[in-house]
Amino acid sequence: MxxxxxxxxxxxxxxxxxxxxxxxxxxxxxxxxxxxxxxxxxxxxxxxxxxxxxxxxxxxxxxxxxxxxxxxxxxxxxxxxxxxxxxxxxxxxxxxxxxxxxxxxxxxxxxxxxxxxxxxxxxxxxxxxxxxxxxxxxxxxxxxxxxxxxxxxxxxxxxxxxxxxxxxxxxxxxxxxxxxxxxxxxxxxxxxxxxxxxxxxxxxxxxxxxxxxxxxxxxxxxxxxxxxxxxxxxxxxxxxxxxxxxxxxxxxxxxxxxxxxxxxxxxxxxxxxxxxxxxxxxxxxxxxxxxxxxxxxxxxxxxxxVHPIIGVSLDRQYLGEGARVLSDAQGQGSPVVAGGPADRAGIKPGDIIVEVDGKRIATPDQLIVRIRAKDVGDTVTVKVKRDGKERSMTMTLEAAKD
Missing domain, CATH: 2.40.10.120 (Thrombin, subunit H)
Incomplete structure (x- = not known):
């Protein structure tokens, strides 16, 4: 993030x-x-x-x-x-x-x-x-x-x-x-x-x-x-x-x-x-x-x-289960940072992150808290929903830039 x-x-x-x-x-x-x-x-x-x-x-x-x-x-x-x-x-x-x-x-x-x-x-x-x-x-x-x-x-x-x-x-x-x-x-x-x-x-x-x-x-x-x-x-x-x-x-x-x-x-x-x-x-x-x-x-x-990130912007208007990546820029730059951990793992705009390391994600804040509890360099496995299907991806956390 x-x-x-x-x-x-x-x-x-x-x-x-x-x-x-x-x-x-x-x-x-x-x-x-x-x-x-x-x-x-x-x-x-x-x-x-x-x-x-x-x-x-x-x-x-x-x-x-x-x-x-x-x-x-x-x-x-x-x-x-x-x-x-x-x-x-x-x-x-x-x-x-x-x-x-x-x-x-x-x-x-x-x-x-x-x-x-x-x-x-x-x-x-x-x-x-x-x-x-x-x-x-x-x-x-x-x-x-x-x-x-x-x-x-x-x-x-x-x-x-x-x-x-x-x-x-x-x-x-x-x-x-x-x-x-x-x-x-x-x-x-x-x-x-x-x-x-x-x-x-x-x-x-x-x-x-x-x-x-x-x-x-x-x-x-x-x-x-x-x-x-x-x-x-x-x-x-x-x-x-x-x-x-x-x-x-x-x-x-x-x-x-x-x-x-x-x-x-x-x-x-x-x-x-x-x-x-x-x-x-x-x-x-x-x-x-x-x-x-x-x-x-x-x-x-x-x-x-330093704060670990995965390199995505989250959709705060989404009310469903999980944390949805913004589907478009909405004036904040790309929803998925090019070359960042999420981008290299294959996460796309509009994907819904529903698990981190096997633990359910219910809200955007829960995702942020789970990632912030990790350390820079840690490897995490996330599960995302895309087009009604779930898939798992692995990524290595990077430090947020000032």
Whole structure:
């Protein structure tokens, strides 16, 4: 796909309590820290629910949760872990929620953004020993032009100015650099090993309440989530969870029972027709750690990420099953890019793509999400319908050109 036409989903601004993260919507404004500001975000998903990214409610920008791929950073094999209670240190079994929280909370930060009337906060987490922090793009978007400032706050209240290393709108990820002392990176697990029913723990700053820990299970995998305004969409093949995710969780980690990051919390569900409603309803969405690790490593290395494409333009007016390639140019150039992966595989204008690697494709967004979840250079098999007949084709994904 090449620069697909705008998705039919948008971030719908919404309000919750103080501190809701989001992708630069309009609405009530608050100053940046010290008073804890808020921000909000709201995408939509499918015909049943609207997705609202975790964010900061009163200002207009932040949200989140985070994830990555196992790099080390904590002892998950000990039989007990020291946790802190109001009465002092206590021992908890390794693998318990209390043990996971004791290890992870110090490595999760609150991200404050001051961009005038678009100030707010979200969450982030320590990715490596070089001081890189992972968060959502929609958390820092308001300050990305250089007109605002970004501050990272640790659990002990220590604050430090952060610089933006790189961000990617399409994957809703951003990397910050900050000078942190005595903080260990979180290990990053493999989201490809996650199964429905796995127990998970989310850590972040929902509603401005830092160091908040919630738990639940993985309730679905490969949930196609498309969020954002026209031309600024994020395409996520998301991990769905019933762990409580609220505005302000955006950019924080979703952890497995070993304390490894398996996702970055990025969105929550909101019932359609209720733009004023907000908060957890048991359906949250995280960017899988396999995608996070690929994208974050690229952002750290070059400041930008590459996006795999097949080289077609999709027909957004088509309402049938599958994703139909435009039948004519419609002012956008050739529907099938000459010499691109789809062209070399034999895809023609008007073909309907109904499967990718044996998995059904129901909508154009689902196709985009499935392709974006792959890596440049991956080989995929697609099934298309043409003149009432199905045929399979194999192609190698290429990087989208700027």
């Amino acid at each position: 090449t620069n697909p036409p705008p998705a039919p989903f948008r971030h719908e601004p919404y309000q919750a309590g103080p501190l809701v993260g989001g992708r630069a919507p309009s609405g009530p404004q608050l100053p940046a820290p010290p008073p804890r500001p808020p921000a909000r975000r709201g995408p939509s998903w499918g015909a049943v629910i609207a997705i609202v990214a975790a964010s900061t409610a009163l200002a207009g920008l932040i949200g989140g949760v985070g994830g990555a791929v196992i790099r080390g950073g904590g002892d998950s094999t000990a039989t007990t872990t020291k946790a802190v209670s109001q009465g002092g240190e206590v021992a908890r079994p390794s693998g318990s929620i209390a043990a996971i929280a004791a290890h992870a909370v110090p490595s999760v930060v609150t991200v404050w953004v001051d961009a005038g009337n678009r100030s707010g906060s979200g969450s982030g987490w320590v990715y490596d020993t070089e001081g890189h922090i992972v968060t959502n793009n929609h958390v820092v978007d308001a300050a990305a032009s250089g007109s605002g400032s970004i501050t990272v706050e640790q659990t002990d209240g220590t604050r430090a100015k952060a610089t933006l290393v790189g961000r990617d709108v399409s994957y809703d990820l951003a990397v910050l650099k900050v000078d942190l002392k005595g903080v260990n990176p979180l290990p990053v697990g493999r989201s490809s090993d996650v199964v429905v029913g796995d127990e998970v723990v989310a850590v972040g700053s929902p509603l401005g309440l830092d160091s908040t820990v919630t738990s639940g299970i993985v309730s679905a995998l490969e949930r196609p989530v498309t969020a954002g305004e026209s031309g600024q969409e994020s395409f996520i093949s998301a991990i769905q969870t019933d762990a409580a995710i609220n505005p302000g969780n955006s950019g924080g980690p979703l952890l497995d029972r070993n304390g490894a990051v398996i996702g970055v919390n990025s969105a929550i569900a909101q019932m359609p027709g209720q733009p004023g409603a907000s908060g957890n309803i048991g359906v949250g969405f995280a960017i899988p750690s396999d995608q996070v690790a690929r994208t974050v490593d690229q952002l750290i290395k070059t400041g930008k990420a």
